[in-house]
Amino acid sequence: MTLDYSVVVPVYQGQATLGPLAQQLRQFFEAQGHSYEVIFVHDHGPDDSWRVIRELRQELGPDVVRAVRLARNFGQHNALLCGFRHARGRFFITLDEDLQHAPADIALLIQRQQDADFDVVYGCYEARRHSGPRNLASWLMRKLLRSSIPDLHPDYSPFRLLKANVARHCLEMRNSYTFLDGYLTWVTAHVGSVPVSHGPRAAGQSAYTARKLLRHSLNIFITFSDAPVRMLSYASVVVFMLTTLYSGYILVRKLVYNDLLPGFASLIIAIGFGVGLLLLGMGILGEYIHRINLKTTRRPNFVEAETLD
Known part of the structure; x- marks a missing residue:
């Protein structure tokens, strides 16, 4: 069965936010009249997120909520690729588990995609709601990657809408370090962006510390850039x-x-x-x-x- 949209959500510490996220997604898609599914990919986090995912599957139904539990922590981008392998929609949407990406803003991604039939649309933030050190680390990371990977879209973010055929090309690639947005630069140049809101984290703390962001950036820099x-x-x-x-x-x-x-x-x-x-x-x-x-x-x-x- 082909659906309109597959929402892929990598899950690490989402015990407190997955319920509200699933409800907001249901409200949005039912109001818009689009068929959809939500694919939660549990990336072996430390909390009880898997139990919450199973409860949501029982509550909303197996046709709406689908889930994959990874054997260990493989990282956010590998979890997204896993979700792509299971997705059935004509378009894939990726967003974080922590409600910093508002499901209502998916309408902006859809509209922007339809404006010029973009292969990929990123939601770009007018103001980031991370901590000061995290914002600084993110800014440095983006500057490094933009200078070393010129084809990388300046507004790349985890909040994306992709055509299914473009996303599936990424499944064919193998690399010592997975960077989804780097893969997308190899697949298409027809990429757009649209301003979206970026709210504060609803619960818990981000798994991306400044140190992990730095290591993440260096791995991308070495793997994807000459x-x-x-x-x-x-x-x-x-x-x-x-x-x-x-x-x-x-x-x-x-x-x-x-x-x-x-x-x-x-x-x-x-x-x-x-x-x-x-x-x-x-x-x-x-x-x-x-x-x-x-x-x-x-x-x-x-x-x-x-x-x-």
Whole structure:
């Protein structure tokens, strides 16, 4: 059975919020007249969320509430991919469990998608309602990722609407670190965004501490970007240029003043060119490894958006 929308919710510490979230989703979709399902993916959190999910399934019915319990904690983005595998809707919607994303704002995502038939629509926040350190860590993370992954949409967020066929392309990819929004940049460039509200967390504390956000950012930076490799290549060019300039200076000084200690300048020049060659070699090797990584991750060579035979 094909539904209009599948709402995929990764669950880690949602014991206190899953009930209100499910009720708000039901009120929204029934008022809009859309068929829907909610897929809760329990990511092996520390609270009693799984019991709450089972109770919601009994209350709202198995056609509305579907659930998957993972064997251990695999992380938010892997939990979303798991939900995509089970989803039956024409469109997938992802949002957090903590009610910081208002289900009523789904209407804004739907309207924006229909405006230009976008493959992906992000809900962007006018004001983030996290703690100060969390907001700072998020800002730094976004700056790092935007500079290292130019195709990443500037308004990317966990509140998304995706076409089902676009989301399913992400299931084919394999990577040492899963980043759903990075996968989406490999699938489509037809992405939009719309301002949405961002409320305070209704209960509990976020599992994303500043330290975890930093580790998350570094893993994405290393896995999805070739910037570290390019930095080695650029560094080798800088070292070669500086060494060449220093060599010219030494030659001129030798010819004009002839006051240099024997051996020192030649040692520095040899070290400079040697370091430059090492950095260049590491950069070239890194380029090969990065390209091998892109093939092993099953990044698609092309994705057909439309075909007219």
